[in-house]
Amino acid sequence: MQKYYQKIKNSSLFYGITDSELDRMLECFSATIKKYEEGDLIIRQGDIVTKIFLILEGEVNIEKDTYWGRRMIIQKLHANNNIGLSLVASKNVESNINAICTTDTLVLILNYEKCTRMCQNACSHHGALIDNLFKIISKENIELIEKIENISQKTIRDKLLTYLSNESIKNKSNTFEINFNRQELADYLNIDRSAMSFELSKLKQEGFIDFNKNKFKLKVEI
Amino acid sequence: MQKYYQKIKNSSLFYGITDSELDRMLECFSATIKKYEEGDLIIRQGDIVTKIFLILEGEVNIEKDTYWGRRMIIQKLHANNNIGLSLVASKNVESNINAICTTDTLVLILNYEKCTRMCQNACSHHGALIDNLFKIISKENIELIEKIENISQKTIRDKLLTYLSNESIKNKSNTFEINFNRQELADYLNIDRSAMSFELSKLKQEGFIDFNKNKFKLKVEI
């Protein structure tokens, strides 16, 4: 645990918490660290989730398999994103998603009730923690809406331009690197990979974008 | 305010709160009531939202206009849903959506900080309120994922069957009424209305579903 202190301390969940309180809180929250390997499932469809997971390191895809067996990537999560919070807070809800590690991943596991309820110890900054928790779940919410915007476009071209434009805004630059490989991006945008590749090439040829591997440049204002 | 007490008391935000505490809390949260008429915008794209809105009565669509001018319905909200929580909690984020009333609507407006931070008055059930707030935002989260599932299907037929199946599950019955009219449903599923009507007719003819106006019956297991 000790060796992860710095990471935990710098996580957005514990932003604004002093060192001594962090100690007390981690104990109070029955915090544990868990390492997952690439390909491991942190949560699977149907699970009743009882703990919340804060990603300290690594990448996790939130996925779902369609009735027809196609993979659907809902989100790609990183350090400081949480997994399971909305499931635990909803109480006794079966998970509707898989959380699968796409890299080796380090996770902080916490007790939800202890996080949301003020404890006897009355850590004085517990309020800040609750606030951080709201911030984290809200950010997730806003990203889901952004994803809906991306995939709600009618054509492959419009989906790509909307997605790239949103990435550009998030990176505050017209050049940026994306975390998806082509198949993942297709599964995220719910389009055929080959048709997507074709459209990317066309957009490049027409001078709207440029790209090399996962580095993209947006040459137009959307 | 007095005349809305019963509604407020029965809202999921104040579930588990005693009457006397409700009084104190409403004062503490600077709670106000506002009536909107059909067509009114509660939040518009670009707004910096500073209050949270709890729907007591009515229906509100969360919408977004695409760059190309098409309407996108993200969610339809009802009594006990909140509007703006994820925007306020994210702090100084411009709204990426419009919240538009599709009926006359009654809303309870609250101060976010007062809700999430324990107050001096230390209302003893403030913890329950925070818990309720997490439950509300989590439910929204899960519904967004459900919507993503609906619109991530490849064909109009699959989108319809997935949507109807999810509605059926939510209603715990294979017969149910939907809140969307045909154009709204098409805007929610991001498909062409006429093509959707055609597919609905085909599904009915083939015996998979039955419907009359907005009453649907699902005759197959998805």
Next chain:
DNA sequence: ACATTTCTGTTGTAATTACAACAAAAGGAA
């Protein structure tokens, strides 16, 4: 370096969809 596997791009074709234009039905107002 080499072999092998994975990832990305390209092309043709069949299937699906959007769109427009119109018909039919339902709902509202005078």
Next chain:
DNA sequence: TTCCTTTTGTTGTAATTACAACAGAAATGT
């Protein structure tokens, strides 16, 4: 009722997409 408006259903056509099959490039392991 009748007229008018809104909503829903139907059809044909052009545009878009999925899918399969394959080629080339890049990454990986030995």
